[in-house]
Amino acid sequence: MEKQLQDKARELLESGKADVIIGYGWNRDKSHTTPVFIKKAEDVGKLVFNKLCVNNLSVYLTRKYPDVYAMGKRAIVAKGCDIKNIVVMMSEGQLKRDEVHIIGVTCDGVIFDQDAWAKAEDGSADMGAELKDAVTATKCHNCDVRNPHLTDTLIGDKSNFTPPDEPVGFVFDKIKDIEKMDSRDKWQFWMGHFSRCIKCYACRQVCSLCYCERCISDKNMPQWIETSAHLRGNLAWNLIRAQHLTGRCTFCGECERACPANIPLNVINQKMSLVMGEAFDYKSGYDPKEHPPMIVFNPDEDKDDFIK
Template identity: 30%
Template sequence: MSEVTKSDGFEPRITAFVCKWCTYAGADLAGTSRMTYAPNVRALMLPCTGRIDVSFVIRAFLQGADGVIVSGCHPGDCHYTAGNYRARRRWILFRDLLDTLGFDLRRFELAWISAAEGAKWVKTIQAFTDRLRELGPYTAMHNLADDRAPGIAPQAGTDVLLDLAQAKPDVASVDPQLVADIAEALDGGKLKAVVGWMKAPTLNRPRPAWFATAAAAKEMVSPNGTGNLVRLLKKRQLRALLPLGLVARACEAGALNVLAQEANIDPAAITVFTVDRNGRYLGAQNLPADLPTDRPVGFSDETLKALDQLMAKSPEERWTFWTSQSAKCLRCYACRASCPLCTCDQCIMDKNQPQWFPTAADGPGNFAWQMIRAFHLAGRCVGCGACHNACPAGIPLILLNAAMARSALKNFDHRAGVDPKAVPLQSDFRTDDKEDFIL
């Protein structure tokens, strides 16, 4: 990517994703009315703003766009009733993700432009083009994808932000009342098995296990492992053992609630034996009764404090931090495998017909993966830290998750995993969701 400056007569490349019913027709009207505007934009027509996935935007930037604009029907005018309301909710979360990463938000524009507003289309594109001419090429993003760029060095793991392991891998004995309750449920035939933790034969740390008899349950140890047991419910072998019990911390119980919201499990088939952060047994209940309501479920004080520290840095510093962290990614997908809420049959990162993102561990593919993972977990992640603890490269994944959880709380008063009957955040909308960032 050559270094082009304003003085070189730089002309930005703009990608527009537009709804066919409103904005595309509005742009067409501008053309048939012979209005003139900067020719820098390439418009891609989609049936609805609700169909415009954040992957399209990420891909456009990685393929060289200097700016991206998304535009569709005004609220209340959607051809499909609510596609634009749902899109708006996603853009709120996505913009917060971009901000956390230190992305230059001046390069991502959103607008409501109707079929009758050819003049608004012209004005919007002209103003956006002028702004991008001022800003110059988006080299920060393009460098990720450019073999000839200096390259982004992985950052050493010495930063305070990296020291965020959320659980201690020591083995501790379990509350006898928990074992007694489990034994009673197994002996009485109420449950076929209970998933919990036992001491690994060769290591001084707990490992996941399932217990089918009261005698076996005596081997149970305190669940202060670094993983999330709910991920095991992805396994067919375990699902064959329903009704099942599960020893769960608040974040694991929360993950069960999210799976129930998304109709991925039948909550009636699972009994939760809740323990607190320190392994203290709280009884057979869905979530601890005294969960604080002013913060996302699961995230530790240290994580939220580290997020504050990160957000106090400048966008440029955040960008440098995240790109250098992302450069360390091995694309091993241990984060995905360890997450109870990564439930897609086929991850978009594995798709090759068409291939959305590079599968090799390289700049653009890695960065896309970090963004997609965090965004797909937005409003769903329960802060268990399993992905973060599993990452062999030491990338502080929990910070991106926490940023998304904070965004969900701040913008929608939503805390993932609290209510098993709630509508999933990204499937829902309110007509008064904020839109002060949309033209």
């Protein structure tokens, strides 16, 4: 598969169809993968694809990266889940279809808990089925895009995986747990987690759908969100971000992975997605022509009149 990927990358670069390949490479000791920007055909050997390719590289297609944009025509190595973000970016006018060459890669799931995985690899932990389940991201257990849905090039063997009817995995278990709580316990649960927030904004920076050039947290006239890392400011930030992603979030899981405070952001974002699914029968990231429900308003279809 890697050979296929590298050959395709070489072809794109040599033919001038792409000036830069945004893909995955190894870090120094091959314990993690890291984003690479391949500009020269002779460097395509650096491209890899494996279970550790957890990053959603679509963030580099946003306008937050003028330097990447300036490198010329972009091609990106993307898993099905990453392509969902590209789809949302397209539906929101952030990216045109012909502005990026999507090298879709079929995927068997990626490792979310890479430290636990490393222990299994070096033999200090038993990589049984149980651990394998635990270290694989919840999204992968339920993935319906292991065969990527929007690509210019498709790499890898067809996956025959069928997602379960009812979503499974830690995130959904947790959502069910929280749904059973009373409001007071829910509040305490979230305040407990938000209290650890350090306002590093890694959740925002790693997210390709947080593409605003001026985030609401950076605005101070008026100051919507207090910048201090106290409960008030942390609650405001985390809830506002969740709301801004409602109906847009594709559950790529990057925010939770990036969070140095281990705040279960997937739980809140996925809960919002479930609500959107129930209310609007909508799932984001599948059709670039369809707009997320919370960002469209059609006065003709509005049943209420308070906004008219």
